[in-house]
Amino acid sequence: MAEFIAYLIAGIATGAIYALAAIGFTLVWQTSQTINFAQGEFVMLPAVLVLLAIKLLGAPIWLGALIGIAAFILIFGVGFKLTVVDPMIKHGVLPLAIATMALSIIMKESAKDGFSAEAQNFPSFVPSQTIQVFGASISLQHLAIIAVAFAVIGALQWFVGGTRLGRQMQATAQNPTVARILGIPVERMVLLTFVINAALAVVASVLISPIYLAKFSNGEVIGLFAFIAAIVGGFNQVRGALVGGLIVGIVDSMAAAYISTQYRLAVPLVLLVVVILLKPEGLMGRKEERRV
Amino acid sequence: MKKHWIIAAALTAGLGLPALAQDKVKLVDVIELSGPGATSGTNWKSGVDLAVAEINAKGGILGKQIEIVHYDTQSNPGNTRAAVQRAIDEGTYAVLGPVFSGPIGASMQIAQRAEIAQIVGGEAAGLTKQGNQYLFRTSLSQTAAMPKIANYLKNTVKAGSVAVVWVNNDFGKGGRDAILPELEKAGIKVAVDVATEQGQADFAADAIKIKNANADAVFVYLNEEESARFLRAAKQQGITKPLIGETTLLGAKVIELAGDAANGVKGHVGLSIDAPIPAFQEFGKKFIAKFNYTPDHNGLKGYMAVYMVKWATEKQKKFDRKGVADTLRGATIKPSEEPGILIETTIEQNGDLDRESFLAEVINGKQVINATLPKLKP
Numbered sequence: 001m002a003e004f005i006a007y008l009i010a011g012i013a014t015g016a017i018y019a020l021a022a023i024g025f026t027l028v029w030q031t032s033q034t035i036n037f038a039q040g041e042f043v044m045l046p047a048v049l050v051l052l053a054i055k056l057l058g059a060p061i062w063l064g065a066l067i068g069i070a071a072f073i074l075i076f077g078v079g080f081k082l083t084v085v086d087p088m089i090k091h092g093v094l095p096l097a098i099a100t101m102a103l104s105i106i107m108k109e110s111a112k113d114g115f116s117a118e119a120q121n122f123p124s125f126v127p128s129q130t131i132q133v134f135g136a137s138i139s140l141q142h143l144a145i146i147a148v149a150f151a152v153i154g155a156l157q158w159f160v161g162g163t164r165l166g167r168q169m170q171a172t173a174q175n176p177t178v179a180r181i182l183g184i185p186v187e188r189m190v191l192l193t194f195v196i197n198a199a200l201a202v203v204a205s206v207l208i209s210p211i212y213l214a215k216f217s218n219g220e221v222i223g224l225f226a227f228i229a230a231i232v233g234g235f236n237q238v239r240g241a242l243v244g245g246l247i248v249g250i251v252d253s254m255a256a257a258y259i260s261t262q263y264r265l266a267v268p269l270v271l272l273v274v275v276i277l278l279k280p281e282g283l284m285g286r287k288e289e290r291r292v
Numbered sequence: 293m294k295k296h297w298i299i300a301a302a303l304t305a306g307l308g309l310p311a312l313a314q315d316k317v318k319l320v321d322v323i324e325l326s327g328p329g330a331t332s333g334t335n336w337k338s339g340v341d342l343a344v345a346e347i348n349a350k351g352g353i354l355g356k357q358i359e360i361v362h363y364d365t366q367s368n369p370g371n372t373r374a375a376v377q378r379a380i381d382e383g384t385y386a387v388l389g390p391v392f393s394g395p396i397g398a399s400m401q402i403a404q405r406a407e408i409a410q411i412v413g414g415e416a417a418g419l420t421k422q423g424n425q426y427l428f429r430t431s432l433s434q435t436a437a438m439p440k441i442a443n444y445l446k447n448t449v450k451a452g453s454v455a456v457v458w459v460n461n462d463f464g465k466g467g468r469d470a471i472l473p474e475l476e477k478a479g480i481k482v483a484v485d486v487a488t489e490q491g492q493a494d495f496a497a498d499a500i501k502i503k504n505a506n507a508d509a510v511f512v513y514l515n516e517e518e519s520a521r522f523l524r525a526a527k528q529q530g531i532t533k534p535l536i537g538e539t540t541l542l543g544a545k546v547i548e549l550a551g552d553a554a555n556g557v558k559g560h561v562g563l564s565i566d567a568p569i570p571a572f573q574e575f576g577k578k579f580i581a582k583f584n585y586t587p588d589h590n591g592l593k594g595y596m597a598v599y600m601v602k603w604a605t606e607k608q609k610k611f612d613r614k615g616v617a618d619t620l621r622g623a624t625i626k627p628s629e630e631p632g633i634l635i636e637t638t639i640e641q642n643g644d645l646d647r648e649s650f651l652a653e654v655i656n657g658k659q660v661i662n663a664t665l666p667k668l669k670p
Binding site: 118215253256257 | 325326327330331334460486487488489491492493494496497498500501503504517520521524525527528529530545548549551552553
């Protein structure tokens with residue numbers, strides 16, 4: 001039992017990271033009806049920028065973190081929307097999706113060439129200790145990941161559902177034309193969505209990099225699993241992304257523990273196939289219809 | 293008249309070009325500069341560059357300057373094959389690298405067919421069992437290292453049972469296949485046998501599994517970055533049993549990446565700048581001064597690879613590609629003959645090495661050598 005709890009907590013911690021990235025997929029989908037194939041790199045890059053700021057400016061960790069995170073939100077929140085999404089969306093969803101694929105490669109290779117191809121140590125704000133829960137040793141780092149990720153997701157849910165700005169953002173996501181008629185500054189709301197996506201990616205990056213180490217290729221795994229999580233949970237629902245992320249994280253941990261590490265990547269993919277066959281809109285997703 | 297002068301000058305220049313080219317000997321280094329092997333490959337490349345710079349500064353090999361070219365394999369066997377073929381097509385004198393055993397296995401037949409020496413950093417036991425007369429190691433084979441580790445586990449750690457965690461690639465599988473019979477011979481039970489993936493990021497589940505196996509010690513056989521991630525996960529899960537490994541577990545990069553989690557790790561080390569050999573320490577100083585980071589065993593291996601080529605060429609007193617392999621095979625290179633080799637090294641007929649090695653421990657973020665182990669055939 002203790003062993004199972006340990007695997008479960010480890011799975012929830014990893015799943016919380018996937019959930020943060022999967023929510024990013026959902027937000028971009030809701031506002032631009034496209035898939036950001038650079039989402040994994042969005043989680044990889046903030047850690048690299050933080051380390052770069054520390055290295056280049058000789059800044060202390062806290063200042064390096066602030067500079068790196070601000071630079072990321074500015075460039076890949078605001079900049080992503082203005083320079084990639086806005087020009088490409090006019091030509092349809094497919095060109096935009098392809099543009100994000102190109103962006104993914106550019107981000108990855110730039111991190112490799114501009115920083116390092118090797119993994120780098122990333123500071124952890126939580127000590128590497130364990131506490132005993134029902135006989136299981138639980139890592140404080142995993143508990144911190146779960147606590148921070150859930151707090152951030154909770155805050156996002158409150159913001160979207162409980163504030164005027166959030167409701168405007170939601171209205172924009174549901175129907176931009178009607179939102180515009182109602183006087184909602186649609187462009188500003190869409191921009192806000194992209195900034196929130198970048199901020200979520202930053203949180204995921206800072207939480208996971210002390211464990212994964214900062215490396216240019218980290219986005220490959222995170223992007224893939226978050227994508228699976230978003231589909232499993234329901235691509236058009238923030239709650240779905242959360243549930244999908246947790247399920248994928250737990251399934252991954254249990255697969256490594258009770259099936260085989262060698263097949264662990266296949267297990268979430270099998271889960272994805274099963275969900276698509278049984279509930280194509282995802283576990284928490286809603287059906288969308290389009291009329292031609 | 294002026295036209296004739298121009299033609300004459302052009303012909304002279306044209307004839308002069310090959311003459312200039314002949315003043316150089318080309319070495320192509322096929323190495324992992326990105327992908328999962330980036331840490332190992334970067335160290336190896338720096339070691340190669342340091343050796344080339346030193347040799348060129350002293351007049352080159354038999355008066356020829358070394359022209360070094362590095363090709364990034366991205367740790368991919370297919371890319372490695374293509375890079376080795378390209379190196380041969382471009383007239384390399386010998387092939388240096390790669391470090392990862394899988395890409396070596398995928399590319400070694402190309403150099404063999406061309407009858408060109410390939411000097412590699414791989415440790416997988418199977419590499420030198422294939423009768424390739426042109427493949428040479430720069431590190432001890434797993435066949436040589438694993439009996440020393442089993443002996444250490446039995447006599448020093450006094451382990452009755454061991455959890456084995458290994459990376460599921462040619463390197464890791466070779467190590468696992470080499471350690472298991474040695475453990476059995478030593479009467480040590482394998483409590484759990486955990487395979488992990490190359491490039492794996494999350495080791496939490498593996499660490500939990502190993503902790504719950506409750507073995508007397510854990511034998512860790514992973515590549516550098518994965519070793520660091522595993523050590524961090526082991527610390528997070530509160531594994532307190534001795535963590536024992538081979539060279540890759542105690543390398544400088546692993547210690548840097550794992551931080552506190554590396555403290556207390558012990559094992560067998562083939563090459564180390566912390567070894568009580570002045571030539572290694574001198575190499576370490578030069579390396580750090582040039583590249584501003586501490587080299588691991590791969591830095592030493594890359595450095596020695598170039599000096600192996602130099603030694604073989606000077607021994608045969610001519611540039612003969614095939615002759616490099618013929619000269620290296622069965623040779624013992626002493627630092628008194630070639631200081632760049634750093635430690636007396638015997639190259640066996642199959643390309644394996646025999647030389648002294650070390651037992652080490654990580655204390656306060658530094659590798660400390662506890663003992664020097666003799667050559668297998670002194």
